[in-house]
Amino acid sequence: MTRHHPGTAAVATGNKYEIIGADVPDETLFKGDLLVASLSELPRSVNPIYYYDDTGSLLFERLCNEETYYLFRTERGILAEYAKTIAGITGPVSLIELGSGNAEKTTLLIDAYAGSHGLTSYAAVDINRSILERAAENILSVSSDLNFLGIVGTYQTGLAEIKSLVGPKLLFCLGSTIGNMHDDELDNLLLSARSALAPGDYFLVGIDLDKETKILEAAYNNQTAILTNLCVLEHLNWRFGADFDLFQFRHVAFHNKSLYRMESHLEAMQDQVININKLEFSFQIKKGELIRTEIMRKVEINAFSEMLGGYGFRQVEYWTDPGKRYAVILFKLRES
Structure with a gap:
């Protein structure tokens, strides 16, 4: 993986890593x-x-270990079985990940590419520098043939940065991250991805x-999911000086079949007035009223592939687990 402009930060060599970019300000993320x-x-x-x-x-890491929360384990199992197949299809490429997390699943791909093609370049985009530092430490501790570049930024700014990387690329987005995006967010991501990649x-x-x-x-209704959802209110309390009473809300998650998604909500247990002091904003919420906190798309493979075809x-190719609960899908950017 090389850059067009040698004056900018170069990718590390010799199993070292480099992280470029400044931490994204809170006011940019939490508007x-x-x-x-x-x-x-x-x-x-x-x-x-x-x-x-x-x-x-911390709660999300715990959620991934819940027996009913199959997503993390299932995706990891698919990658463990098919990572070498994916590497064989694409041939040597630079690996670019949107959001690295603890990089546990990422190492499965890196190992497959290093084993099939030798020295591999890997770039990770994340909003948090410390996360990238931990990911680099974890990956380099188990993967020897690797150059690591961390790019601090949002997905859009990170994708703009990788335009300067030379050579064939594999961009990947794991963890059903795309499934949590609303239509406008997904549209922005896919347009940015198309712009960052070459045919x-x-x-x-x-x-x-x-x-x-x-x-x-x-x-989405196990004990950890419930706690995770309620902690959204705690986050608003400490960040913005809000006065949400966590005991006056309950977790509600349901399958919205018509929209092909799960939805998580917080339901008010009584009429109440909420004050968000740092924003100088108050609102009244009635008993039984819902605040939606997250959507989780649940797709049909052909429809999802047709949608990406529009970009x-x-x-x-695609790969699923034996129960066909989850899919890892490989796309290729067509010639213009």
Whole structure:
């Protein structure tokens, strides 16, 4: 993986790593005006970015170990079985990941590419420098043939940065991250991805599949999911000086079959007035009223591939678990 402009930061060599970019300011990520707008309109909603603080990150790691929450284990199993197949299809490429997390699943791909093609270049985009540092440490401790580049930024700014990387690429987005995006967010991501890649480059997506309601609702109604959802209110309390009483809300998650998605909400247990002091905003919420905190798309493979086809991505192959609960889909950017 090389750059067009040698004056900018270069990718590390010799099993070292480099991280470029500045941490994304909180005011860029946690926009008070957007929060006020989403809580003012009906139905009310909160951006799922408020899941992501220290407590939320710890709870998500715990959620991945819940017996009913199959997504993490299932995707990892698919990659463990088919990573070498994916490497064989694409040939040597630079690997670029949107959101690295703890990089546990990423190492499966890196090992497959290093084993098949030798020295491999890997770039990760994340909003948090410390996350990238931990990912580099974890990956380099188990993967010897690797150059690591961390790019601090949003997905859009990170994708703009990788335009300067030379050579064939595999961009990947795991963990059903795409499934949590609303239509406008997904549109922005796919347009940015198409702009960042060259014709013939690859795009690998992990996505949850639509299935029986009881399986889906069990995944999002276990004890850890309940705590994770309620902690959104705690995040709003400490960040914006809000006065949400967590004991006056209850977790509600259900399968919205008509929209092919799961939805997580917080339901008010009584009429109450909420004050968000740092934003100088108050609103009244009635008993039984819902605040939506997250959507989780559950797709049908052909429909999902057709949708990405509208952005110039052609489905190459897909892989599922034996129960056909989850899919990892490989796309290729078509010639213009």
